[in-house]
Amino acid sequence: MGDIMNFEDLFKKSALHLDAFRSVSYIDILLGLLCAFAVGMFIYYIYKITFRGVVYSYNYNVTFVLMAMITSVIIMTISTNIVLSLGMVGALSIVRFRTAVKDPLDIVYMFWAIAVGIASGARLYPLALIGSAVIGLVLVLLSRKKIRSSPYLLIIRHADTAADELRSKLVRMSYQLKSKTVRKDFTELTLELRLRDDNTAFVNEISAIEGVSDVSLINYRGDYAQ
Structure with missing residues (x-):
């Protein structure tokens, strides 16, 4: 019995009364939400x-x-008490999201x-602000290269x-x-090319050729260029 009590006392001292599990002041709540909102708007602009x-x-x-704001509230909630943290993990484990994400880059923004x-x-x-600034700069540079x-x-x-x-x-x-697909009434060509600055004026020129019935420009993600 004494061993059990000693274990409970040790558990309380080592887990329930850690500095990490303490109350959050109103200032911390406002600063956390403000930081999450500011960086969230930065993500909104970059996207x-x-x-x-x-x-x-x-x-x-x-x-x-x-x-970003909801996640900050969850983190502040579970940081106050280990019992709340375990309950929050159990509650979130039953949540299922069935919305399909077509672009892998959208998953990056979610994370x-x-x-x-x-x-x-x-x-x-500082980690949220500086890290987001660097990530945003990298995304903008990669987007310009694309x-x-x-x-x-x-x-x-x-x-x-219309062949000649x-x-x-x-x-x-x-x-x-x-x-190249050749049928009785028409021929279908599939060509790979690279465009600079989304210049697609040549599509209209090819479509205007007499004998050309259909012209489609598709990128590798399956999006149609307008």
């Missing part, structure tokens, strides 16, 4: 200027701001928002009468032939 998909989702972008919330809730404000040279697939369906004029148009472009 908006680096977005290269088809349809920009405002609701999805706002989620990053709220995710970024969660990391900011953790750092803000743990009162590691704009300068983006891989696309050009799919052209044409009749035999189409060949003269394509000879001025740098491309690689990926596939």
Whole structure:
């Protein structure tokens, strides 16, 4: 019995009364939420200027701001008491998210928002601010590089009468032939090429050739270029 009591006393002293599990002041709460909101808005801005998909989702972008703030609240909650932390882990373990994320880069933004919330809730404000500034700079630089040279697939369906004029148009472009499908009434070409600064004016020129029935420009993520 004495051993059990000693173990309980040791557990209380080593776990329940750690400095990590203490009350959070109102100032800490406000600073944590303010830091999470500020960096969340920074993530919102970076996502908006680096977005290269088809349809920009405002609701999805706002989620990053709220995710950072909610995560900071969770971290501040579980840092006050070990019992609350265990209960929070059990409660969150039953949550299931079934929304499909098509772009892997969107997952990076989600983890970024969660990391900011953790750092803000743990009162590691310099880590949240400096780390986010560096991550944002890297994303902007990588996004600019992607704009300068983006891989696309050009799919052209044409009749035999348009072959010569189409060949003269394509000879001025740098491309690689990926596939060629010849049918009775038409020929379909799939070409790989790289564009700089999203210049797609040549698509209209090819479409205007007599005998060309369909022209599609698709990037490797499956997004259609407009």
